[in-house]
Amino acid sequence: KGIVALSSNTVPAVSSARDQLGIEDEIKIVGISVPESSRADMEAGKMSGVVLWQPFDLGYLTMQLAVDVLEGNAPTGSTYKSPLSGKNMTTSFVDGSVVNYPSAGHKILADNEVILGPPIVWNLSNIDRFRGYPTDDHGMEYFLK
Structure with missing residues (x-):
């Protein structure tokens, strides 16, 4: 259960x-x-x-994708990488292996759904890294105090 x-x-x-x-x-x-x-x-x-994922990455992806769709630069079925999202994303942990986000990109599915990319699975092996983003300008400082 x-x-x-x-x-x-x-x-x-x-x-x-x-x-x-x-x-x-x-x-x-x-x-x-x-x-x-x-x-x-x-x-x-x-x-x-x-x-958990980075909320600002979702916002960046949404805005950049909207522009690219309107301009015809985001074909269905492609792997889409926003130049804005993922810049400050910490390393994603999937099944204990390290995957650099968003190395796989954001996938545009046939039904026009967009997959943001791999989430971060936080556990005891990496929870201390939640306060250790690669840069100081990630926008989460207020929440991490």
């Missing part, structure tokens, strides 16, 4: 509810969360990790 929490606020709330109900061993939690808000649960063995 498990719960998929689909926003950064719900992972800690679901974890708290699970603890209050005393069902820690019965329910697994997976979801999208700011790593720091799930650190205690990871350290206590209550969850193995969380997923």
Whole structure:
């Protein structure tokens, strides 16, 4: 049994509810969360990790792709790389291997959906890197204090 929490606020709330109900061993939690808000649960063995991407990368991709679609420069089925997104993205961890983001690019599917690229799976092996982005101008300083 498990719960998929689909926003950064719900992972800690679901974890708290699970603890209050005393069902820690019965329910697994997976979801999208700011790593720091799930650190205690990871350290206590209550969850193995969380997923998060850079919100500004999604914004950059959206705006650049909109311009390129209007100009006819983003054909369906292509692998699309926005020149804006991914500049400050930390290394993505997928199944323990290191993948530089967005090395695979953003995929434009046949039904015109765009896949942003690999998320970062944060766990105890890399959670300390959440505060260690490659540059100081990533825009998240306010949230990392």
